[in-house]
Amino acid sequence: MQVAVIGANGGIGRELLPRLADAGHDPVGVVRDESQFEAVRDRGGEPRLGDLEGDFDAALDGADAVVFTAGSGGSTGADKTLMVDLWGARRVVDACVDRGIDRFVMISSVGAGDPLAGPEPLRPYLVAKRCAADHLEQSSLDSTILRPTALTDAEGTGSVSLAADGLGGDTAEIPRADVAQTAVACLDTDRTVGETIRLTGGETPIERALRGGD
Amino acid sequence: MQVAVIGANGGIGRELLPRLADAGHDPVGVVRDESQFEAVRDRGGEPRLGDLEGDFDAALDGADAVVFTAGSGGSTGADKTLMVDLWGARRVVDACVDRGIDRFVMISSVGAGDPLAGPEPLRPYLVAKRCAADHLEQSSLDSTILRPTALTDAEGTGSVSLAADGLGGDTAEIPRADVAQTAVACLDTDRTVGETIRLTGGETPIERALRGGD
Secondary structure: OOEEEEEOOOHHHHHHHHHHHHHOOOEEEEEEOOOHHHHHHHOOOOEEEEOOOOOOOOHHHHEEEEEEOOOOOOOHHHHHHHHHHHHHHHHHHHHHHOOOEEEEEEOOOOOOOOOOOOOOHHHHHHHHHHHHHHHHHHHOOOOEEEEOOEEOOOOOOOEOOOOOOOOOOOOEEHHHHHHHHHHHHHHHOOOOOOEEEEEEEEEEEEEHHHHHHH | OOEEEEEEOOOOHHHHHHHHOOOOEEEEEOOOOOOHHHHHHHHOEEEEEEOOOOOHHHHHHHEEEEEEOOOOOOOOOHHHHHHHHHHHHHEOOOOOEHHHHOOOOOOEOOOOHHHOOOOOOOOOOHHHHHHHHHHHOOOEEEEEEEEEEEEOOOOOEEEEEOHHHHHHHHHHOEEEEHHHHHHHHHOOHHOOEEEEEEEEOOEEHHHHHHHHOO
């Protein structure tokens, strides 16, 4: 499949590109700026321009699936959270509906299920992530929503835990590489369609965890 | 009907209380702070405490309808826009569904239909208002969404224009008093259920405009 990665220059996006290629997909890396093209190519992706606050439509040409992992980042304000993490995500979902791109994996966040229960500084972000995920869930797309716990840059382990009841707690960490590997595996695991999956570091090999062996 | 006004101390909320009483309703004014109780009573409302970032559930006791006109205001940041205008509104909608309070009028904003077409500084606000209104529309409630143009503190005229194609343009103004009067009239006009109504200052008497005489 041709898989468009929205946010290809982010922490998880960078881990996604080579893993999609390894899994036999054609990764397209959608970034805001041509200066990021080289980095996308270096990781095995075809770079394309897309602006989540403007035009990104051509970046989806030919895509069979989308992995959304764009975020306005921690250094911008809640205004960008509204425009990118929420409205940008909604617009990409709507564009996929319009174009018949049926498969959509969204990287959300632990805590998005109940934003007011989260730490106060994170709550506005969690509201945005929740509302974006709700829009995807209510769409006609085949969606999977991943809610990883705190992200690290540690090397991937190839193993995770999907424990829905919070084994390990919300403070458990997970390497970005393992979140990316899980997103890739979701594309090839039909039973993840329609699911919202909490994701922490763990000891179950990713494919087995997604097949229900966790 | 007992009508709970969420945001009773805001510009439109203050105009709503006496107009609801004049129309034969029992207005309940929901405010964040007990220091605002006196002002609510002065305008004919029964004051109750409700915190849109915390607990507001008791404020809805006995309500038959809700008018939502709360907003975090222009002096706070987009983080409060996410927590109050969006998440607070969603939570009030959900509470009404849980309690069987079927009638809900939301004061939204012109431009919420296409936030990216709005002036850049307003866009995050328009995204929040749009997503809140979508949540209401997708609920089981009997909803009416009002999208007024720029608000003024001028005296009410009792007349408006509902021109959907933007007669007068998005820069046309409307007194808060006329927005409030329109919200009250919506409660008594079944044909406004399920409608999103653009509202500007105009020359058609409000009841007639809502009956389709505009």
